[in-house]
Amino acid sequence: MTDPILELKDVHSGYGSIKALKGISLRVYPGEVVAIIGANGAGKSTTLMTICGIVKAERGQVIYKGQVINTLLPEKLPTLGLCQVPEGRRIFPRLTVMENLRLGAFYRKDTDEILKDIQKAYEMFPILGERKNQEGGTLSGGEQQMLAIARALMTKPKVLLLDEPSLGLAPIIVQQIFNIIDRINKEDGTTILLVEQNANLALQAATRGYVVETGQITLEDDSTSLLANPKIRAAYLGE
Amino acid sequence: MIHEFKKVWKPYTLGLLWVLGLLWPLLGIHPDGTLSFERTLIVWLYLLVVSFVCLILYLMNKSGHLELMKNPLSAAWSKGAVAAKVPPVWGWFLVGLMLAMLFPLFTGRYHQDVAINVLIYVCLGLGLNVVVGLAGMLDLGYIAFYGVGAYTYALFNIHYGIPFWVCLPVSGALALVVACIVGYPTLRMRGDYLAIVTLGFGEIIRIILNNWMTLTNGPNGIMGINRPGIFFPSFADGFSWEHLWLKKLWLLYYVALGLAVVTILCVHRLNFSRVGRAWESIREDETAAELMGVNTFIYKLLAYAMGGMFAGFAGAFFAARMKFVSPESFTFLESAMVLCMVVLGGMGSIPGIILGAAALIVLPELFREFELYRMLAFGSVMVLMMLFRPEGLLPAKRLGTRSEEREG
Amino acid sequence: MDYFIQQLINGITLGGIYALIALGYTMVYGVIQLINFAHGEFFAAGGYVGVILLSYFAGRGLMETHPWICLGMSFMLTMGYCAFLAMGVEKVAYLPLRNQSRLAALLSALGVSIFLSNALMLTQGVFDKPYPGELFNGGWEFGLVTISYLQVMIVTMTIVLLVSLNILVFKTKMGMAMRATAQDKTMSALVAIGSNRIISLTFAIGAGLAAAAGIMVGLYYGSVRYDMGFVPGIKAFSAAVLGGIGNITGAMLGGLIIGMVEIFGAGYISGQYKDVFAFIILIAVLYFKPTGIMGVNVDDTRV
Numbered sequence: 018m019t020d021p022i023l024e025l026k027d028v029h030s031g032y033g034s035i036k037a038l039k040g041i042s043l044r045v046y047p048g049e050v051v052a053i054i055g056a057n058g059a060g061k062s063t064t065l066m067t068i069c070g071i072v073k074a075e076r077g078q079v080i081y082k083g084q085v086i087n088t089l090l091p092e093k094l095p096t097l098g099l100c101q102v103p104e105g106r107r108i109f110p111r112l113t114v115m116e117n118l119r120l121g122a123f124y125r126k127d128t129d130e131i132l133k134d135i136q137k138a139y140e141m142f143p144i145l146g147e148r149k150n151q152e153g154g155t156l157s158g159g160e161q162q163m164l165a166i167a168r169a170l171m172t173k174p175k176v177l178l179l180d181e182p183s184l185g186l187a188p189i190i191v192q193q194i195f196n197i198i199d200r201i202n203k204e205d206g207t208t209i210l211l212v213e214q215n216a217n218l219a220l221q222a223a224t225r226g227y228v229v230e231t232g233q234i235t236l237e238d239d240s241t242s243l244l245a246n247p248k249i250r251a252a253y254l255g256e
Numbered sequence: 257m258i259h260e261f262k263k264v265w266k267p268y269t270l271g272l273l274w275v276l277g278l279l280w281p282l283l284g285i286h287p288d289g290t291l292s293f294e295r296t297l298i299v300w301l302y303l304l305v306v307s308f309v310c311l312i313l314y315l316m317n318k319s320g321h322l323e324l325m326k327n328p329l330s331a332a333w334s335k336g337a338v339a340a341k342v343p344p345v346w347g348w349f350l351v352g353l354m355l356a357m358l359f360p361l362f363t364g365r366y367h368q369d370v371a372i373n374v375l376i377y378v379c380l381g382l383g384l385n386v387v388v389g390l391a392g393m394l395d396l397g398y399i400a401f402y403g404v405g406a407y408t409y410a411l412f413n414i415h416y417g418i419p420f421w422v423c424l425p426v427s428g429a430l431a432l433v434v435a436c437i438v439g440y441p442t443l444r445m446r447g448d449y450l451a452i453v454t455l456g457f458g459e460i461i462r463i464i465l466n467n468w469m470t471l472t473n474g475p476n477g478i479m480g481i482n483r484p485g486i487f488f489p490s491f492a493d494g495f496s497w498e499h500l501w502l503k504k505l506w507l508l509y510y511v512a513l514g515l516a517v518v519t520i521l522c523v524h525r526l527n528f529s530r531v532g533r534a535w536e537s538i539r540e541d542e543t544a545a546e547l548m549g550v551n552t553f554i555y556k557l558l559a560y561a562m563g564g565m566f567a568g569f570a571g572a573f574f575a576a577r578m579k580f581v582s583p584e585s586f587t588f589l590e591s592a593m594v595l596c597m598v599v600l601g602g603m604g605s606i607p608g609i610i611l612g613a614a615a616l617i618v619l620p621e622l623f624r625e626f627e628l629y630r631m632l633a634f635g636s637v638m639v640l641m642m643l644f645r646p647e648g649l650l651p652a653k654r655l656g657t658r659s660e661e662r663e664g
Numbered sequence: 665m666d667y668f669i670q671q672l673i674n675g676i677t678l679g680g681i682y683a684l685i686a687l688g689y690t691m692v693y694g695v696i697q698l699i700n701f702a703h704g705e706f707f708a709a710g711g712y713v714g715v716i717l718l719s720y721f722a723g724r725g726l727m728e729t730h731p732w733i734c735l736g737m738s739f740m741l742t743m744g745y746c747a748f749l750a751m752g753v754e755k756v757a758y759l760p761l762r763n764q765s766r767l768a769a770l771l772s773a774l775g776v777s778i779f780l781s782n783a784l785m786l787t788q789g790v791f792d793k794p795y796p797g798e799l800f801n802g803g804w805e806f807g808l809v810t811i812s813y814l815q816v817m818i819v820t821m822t823i824v825l826l827v828s829l830n831i832l833v834f835k836t837k838m839g840m841a842m843r844a845t846a847q848d849k850t851m852s853a854l855v856a857i858g859s860n861r862i863i864s865l866t867f868a869i870g871a872g873l874a875a876a877a878g879i880m881v882g883l884y885y886g887s888v889r890y891d892m893g894f895v896p897g898i899k900a901f902s903a904a905v906l907g908g909i910g911n912i913t914g915a916m917l918g919g920l921i922i923g924m925v926e927i928f929g930a931g932y933i934s935g936q937y938k939d940v941f942a943f944i945i946l947i948a949v950l951y952f953k954p955t956g957i958m959g960v961n962v963d964d965t966r967v
Contacts, residue, residue, distance in 0.1 A: 447766055
């Protein structure tokens with residue numbers, strides 16, 4: 018295989034004296050969909066936040082395209098093509114859908130392209146086009162998730178980090194969201210790192226998966242093997 | 257060390273240039289249409305030298321170059337700290353008290369004067385500590401209650417000739433009542449809103465003192481307030497009580513000392529009582545405290561009122577000692593100064609506040625020639641403390657251990 | 665009736681000035697939830713730099729020949745000066761405390777405020793410093809009502825500044841980024857908005873507006889004093905709270921109301937207690953409607 022586009026080497030991080038990650042190492046190769054599964058509080062979200070530099074890595078390295086990025090300011094990363102859709106969507110509630118999308122393209126200077134991309138986002142998510150002048154906070158949960166993904170796509174990511182995209186959504190919406198994730202991966206060739214509590218769903222969408230327990234990677238395998246693994250089935254798939 | 261310097265020289269230089277850019281228009285542009293650079297540069301060079309020395313010391317400390325000097329000092333300090341723990345706290349308190357009692361025997365008027373000032377501010381600081389340090393409410397209008405106490409005694413004494421000792425509890429009580437009246441509507445707010453509202457109330461009270469001519473004689477103040485008196489047993493003509501005005505400064509010093517000791521004891525007892533625990537819970541997390549069944553409003557009001565009461569006592573003594581009160585003494589800057597003492601010493605820590613009050617009163621006296629720069633120094637000390645040692649010089653010991661301390 | 669109209673005009677003038685100061689409080693609070701106690705000092709510094717520059721121009725005799733250019737220059741330079749001052753203050757005293765308790769930041773702000781007002785006193789003296797010349801003497805008279813040229817200038821200038829600010833915040837990309845930062849700093853970083861830069865910018869804009877207000881007050885009352893920032897500062901903060909803190913339109917409206925209340929209170933109730941009215945409004949608003957007249961919900965109406 019080629020070089021990994023994103024690599025974590027023995028990353029430790031945490032909040033104050035609470036250590037959330039105790040040596041996470043993982044690799045993501047270009048064009049993959051990789052899932053990180055694990056229980057509540059295992060450190061899945063912290064892993065993504067550490068990659069994005071919001072939580073500082075105390076030890077270890079985060080390497081993106083051969084460059085160590087954990088020393089950079091978090092706001093640099095989207096300009097390099099690394100973007101996260103955080104847990105709970107985090108739409109700017111008092112900005113309109115349109116403004117939310119334009120903020121996704123904040124660092125970009127190519128005005129015409131931005132407008133085109135916004136049109137593309139409306140095609141991909143027709144509901145957003147209908148509500149483009151509505152404030153983000155008035156959207157439903159599923160619409161907000163779509164807006165969050167669309168906003169992240171506005172940064173033209175090479176690697177998209179998705180944190181719990183299924184959280185609190187109706188099953189039919191979840192299915193839509195995962196179809197879109199699949200489309201983003203297939204059509205644009207965007208690499209996707211997916212964090213999910215819904216292990217079944219995540220592993221079906223992903224090519225490979227990591228299992229995180231109390232801040233450490235305990236298992237790494239192809240998703241088909243993980244899905245077949247009896248331990249995983251017992252712990253995360255409720256069997 | 258060199259490595260550390262490399263990291264900071266850029267922001268440091270930028271900061272210095274920033275200061276220069278700000279200073280020059282203030283010092284170098286003259287109304288007669290001329291420009292000058294000399295004075296600006298001199299002031300700037302002073303700043304440069306002072307800040308550079310501080311920076312080097314700070315960096316040496318950080319990179320461990322001061323260890324040679326610091327090691328014996330810190331060893332001595334920790335040894336001292338261990339030794340200090342051998343006698344109980346009340347032992348140290350008694351020793352301090354003895355020294356304070358003996359103080360007037362060896363000193364002159366000037367020193368006693370300064371000492372009285374320190375003691376008044378100790379009372380004020382401890383009172384404010386109840387509000388800010390224990391209950392965690394930032395009160396920026398605190399000095400108003402001091403004013404209420406002072407004016408209460410002044411007015412009762414001037415108009416009705418009521419003596420100090422009768423007025424002292426009345427002053428405290430009245431300040432407490434005013435604190436309740438002010439606190440009732442305001443204490444529903446939290447944090448910064450509370451700060452600004454108390455600031456507003458403090459100003460309102462000062463403006464009222466300043467403008468209610470018929471009652472307070474406005475900005476001219478009230479003069480001719482009596483000193484405290486005591487009854488002294490006299491055996492000259494059989495047994496009788498002789499009334500004696502406390503005119504000697506050292507006698508007043510003992511009154512101030514008594515007041516300060518009572519305040520210290522009260523605040524200490526409060527701190528370690530059920531009420532103190534309730535306050536601590538409110539300070540740490542008001543919502544959680546409320547959910548645990550602490551009636552936060554009542555306890556906040558209580559803290560506010562207690563703080564006001566201590567200020568009232570101190571105010572009454574202040575009026576008696578100065579024999580004069582005017583609204584000038586109760587400005588926002590006084591509030592800020594008391595707050596500065598509490599912050600400098602360590603919020604919630606009684607020895608810290610005593611130290612803070614002593615430092616902020618005595619140091620300006622020692623550097624009289626720099627009198628002008630006093631408030632400038634206060635301001636910078638407040639910022640620097642927040643940046644480098646937000647818990648104060650002698651931080652409060654907290655009861656029990658906290659989960660995050662145990663984990664780390 | 666004439667008296668009433670006269671007071672109305674004075675009230676609008678003063679209210680506009682308060683609105684300009686209030687905007688700085690409200691914007692900073694909106695972005696980092698800090699009451700910037702030093703904001704009143706930015707205003708005072710503006711008044712001083714204004715008087716220094718105008719005196720300088722007067723000393724060179726430029727005031728007679730090109731009064732408008734001098735005035736314009738003074739406004740621009742002063743606003744720039746205060747913006748520069750505020751950005752530095754933010755870097756030194758607030759930025760390192762961003763993750764500390766709010767009490768620490770508030771005390772730091774208080775320290776900065778004391779420091780700045782004393783620095784002004786030490787460099788400029790304790791006495792009132794008069795504004796030079798009779799630049800805007802005179803005015804229009806309508807019966808007993810007078811509108812001075814100065815009042816017209818102040819109101820016009822205020823309107824221009826308020827409109828430009830509204831355009832900046834609601835129509836430009838920078839303004840959008842400011843509003844986004846106010847709502848969610850982490851998410852802003854995830855879409856490449858550097859929150860520190862935005863916060864710096866917010867401080868600069870707020871201080872610039874306060875500086876303009878400082879010159880206006882200097883011109884209006886004829887002199888400045890080192891401690892002039894304190895009381896207008898609290899009143900402007902009251903205005904910001906009255907309008908719903910974090911809400912720009914609210915701050916403008918709040919400033920106007922506070923100005924009116926002060927002028928009418930002084931005119932019809934008592935001149936001595938004019939400073940009390942603003943505080944009473946502040947306390948009443950916080951008691952009865954802590955979100956202010958324009959605030960719908962404190963959490964998401966910021967900036």
